[in-house]
Amino acid sequence: MRPGRQLAVLGLIFVVLYLLVFFSGGASGGWKDRLEPRLGLDLIGGTRVALEATNSLDGKAPTQENLEEARRIIESRVNAYGVAEAEVVTEGNRNIVISLPGENRDLTDVGTPAELRFRKVLKATDGSGATTAPAPTPTASGSPAPSPSGSAAPKPSASAAVKPSAGAAVKPSASAAAKATASPSAGGQGGGAPAPTASATPAPSATPSAPAASPSASAAGVPQGIEAQRKAVEQKVGPAAWAAASALQAPADLTADPSLAEKLKPFGTLTPQQVAVLAPEMQFNVPTVSCAQLDDRPAGSVKDPKQKAVACESGAKYLLDVAKVEGTDVKNASAQLDQTSSWVVSLNFTGDGQNKWTELTRESYQNNGKTCDASALGQGGNCRVAVVLDNRIVSSPEIQAVLTGDSQITGNFTSKDANDLASQLRYGALPVTFVQQEAQNVTATLGESQLRAGLLAAGIGMLLVIIYSFFYYRLLGSVIFLSLVLSGLLVFGALVVLGRQIGFTLTLAGIAGMIVSLGVAADSFVIYFERLKDEIRDGRSPRSAVPRAWVRARRTIISANAITLMSAVVLYIVSVGTVKGFAFALGLATVLDLVVVFLFRHPIMTMFARTQAFLSPRVSGLGRALPARSTEQATARNARVKEA
Template structure:
């Protein structure tokens, strides 16, 4: 006589594993991953924009109306930048033909300040520096950012250095030291190219000439070097009206005039020029660092020459850095630029600029420029032939932000920040209340039906759904802190839909149990047989749901992605509950007197039918 299949002999082990998972999750929710505040605050999931309100920023494309493809590309880049900061389910949408709106949950975020920046990165040799600038002006003792090979140790802050570990405030040490002899070909002289002037700019330039006076404008155009107005009172009076120009008016002036006119300031004019003011890689431009003007050569290495950028913790210095990997052609350009700065010709003006910025400098400076800002302008102390780092006073967030801007590329459209406003969650709160009320009514009906139809088995259904809900809640709290997962109305809908999947697995199991009893087996022996026959169906159904959720998550954006994630997460946790609670608890109940009672167990009809009817013989194939 064939022995019945052995069921789960030690259900206590599975229940203990489930209890351990439960305890670990809630310990992490209470004490791990930066949990602070009261019990309510520690167990508060991260809520989405539609539930708690948040911040909404609008970016307007400058210049002519951009193409649809450029706007879509800009939207994707901004979306990637926001997600790279750990902000989940941010809404990034295109409105009209030139607006992009970014919405984030919670209070106003600093992330919104920079996600709309063009992120045009340029590497330019420093040709001139205004005045007799002290070394601490360009590289203060706080260790201004610099560029160095990966794994190099920065020099002591504020200390000039000519060794491979770095220059003042962190330099550009050599990965592959160049020979001491000059290169066979002389370093190219700085280009004197200027940005082309459009008719509109020509008209604005004429208006500026009229505003400052023709004589002052003509005198400024003839300047070849900055004028020291502290020693020349007449010059201070002659160029005084240039100080009244707006940043937009200063932007239309030639770069040489912006640099040489002493009354054109960094703080109020040059730093506030419109976005894209110095993006042209083929023209010399003027930018500022620590209040000093810098004339920068044409850009010989661009952001597109960088293949990857990542935030890292430097093991030697213990500081956050941004590691740069160049493309094949980009690495050649970067090596050539560092060689040109490391081995300048004696008459190269970049050497004079480096000596003005840092007393005793023997090599040129290379400025790392992001949009209008000079991130760093260190002295080149070697020829860089591999991976390099941008180092400085970065925090984890600022390093991640800069790496994301570089990695995801420059925006094809220049944007200006139009408005930043708070968004109320009143409508979302009303919808949430209505949705939770509908869910509660539905769950109540399911519970009533389960207890009426399955009785004791209905208790198993109720406990399983409760445990699944508690595990899901703990996962939401932890993922909200670590991965930026936010709970939105769409996510709540995903969790509610998953309850239907869980209910289906109950029906499959319990109805299979009834079939086994109807075939003449006792409830105690029917439980393991029903599990074996129902297990494959339950796994298949849940796997299909998980696969659908994964596909939907990959191809969707915004709130639909949140719905897919919630559906997949809750379905996985339902499988955990099925294996670690539902079947073990059924094995325990099968050994109780209540389970054998037709009136209590919920198997009354099928047990009575099994007593009055002959057992249904199992179909077996006998071996010959």
């Protein structure tokens, strides 16, 4: 055997690894900066958000398929922020935990459902929840929300990314504007509902022919859990109030029947969660159901695209038609600066979605089919289309032309607002709704103290192993010391390179995995050295005992490390969160320990066996193995003399 060759291979591995550390892609800054691995949330601080997935109406846990789909969408949204090292994992049967090391960020928006739908406004009424004043009916010249006219779109005072303001507008993009003859005041996106035609079924007019919200009608096709909640609401408001609300066929005029105001007053005490389970017609017709209650409904309350809905804008309640254009057919969404240097969200549709949007604008233009009530018409006498994001209206522009191209959502967006909304629309709506359970900012100070504690624990563990090794094995303890140092350098270099190439982040759990690997490495030393003692006791010289001990110990060392490695792989596959970091670090340290065993420990022992110091029990650390061998040899020589 030529141990120099194996040591040369190990030296080559070190040279290549640290060339990658200092000069590979992603290496920047000074030498100290290039030696820093990517650190996780618990070491450098950052943001941690826990979301609980639930059906907002019946409270049931989502399916595992829906939860995993939501996790992938949320992960895509987080990655769209342009940050690395984000971790999005599921915990239990309904929780998703988002962890982002480094700079603290607001991650609450990534859990919003982001279901964008285009619904025609059928009716409008006052949403203040007043019980003593008549409900004002907006006219075409005084609509509840400002409608775009001329060439300018109204600008809201707040962002529409998560909590859209009332005045945002939708307009065709530059390519669509060239085709439209009217001013760019309306636009939209493709959807997943059946394509409407010019002779679409008219929505209820101001005077419907039958009650819209009777208890029996509301129960039809309603999940049992929601119906049970409606029964609970009926009991809370009382039979008289429920009967009065069910009999309404249009928004109640409280001045015509003062007693009706007192009957409907209990609806004003309902929580937003309780209001969400009411039928849309009851939400709209009962004047004591206010926009404050409707705006605070749980996410996902306006969920079914095939049912009518109620939403508010600028203090006015709108009864909205079924969604004939949905966000699921958006081909792409991107944040852009328009010609006025304002941020807009540009929407590109699939072919099917574009056709549906064109048909919806054709149906709304000049109120074809007379489906829109006078209270819902814009200043030009055309229907308005509400752009509904989750439970809220982003904008409700009047349709002033039949639009055949892509569209833009405009508003007083900041760069972050526009990019957040575009990300939500681009990656799709979440299949389940979420309630934020925890939002925690881990400070860098706390992370640094944990890092120091972890490194201190690793240092103490390694020091104890080295002290014991020198005490028990003496000269052989230097082999253990050098092996652990080389193994540590290999692991450190690998962590730096893997952090740049695959985004691996070192957490406190990962440091724990490397500390555990010290024990695994020490076991392999004990196996080898004790085998060596056995060979010497059997009468072999140290030079011949080293290779024989290696052959006998090698299989045991490989088996022990293979079991540890398999355990790490299984743990990595089945675990989540920081436990994966522990398993990865343990597996990596185990593999690199095997490299050191084959390319350093055995060759260096072969070289030591050729020295005189190795033959001394006091220096070598072989203990009583060498004296026992001398006694056995003397006994054997005496026996041969007697036989002669």
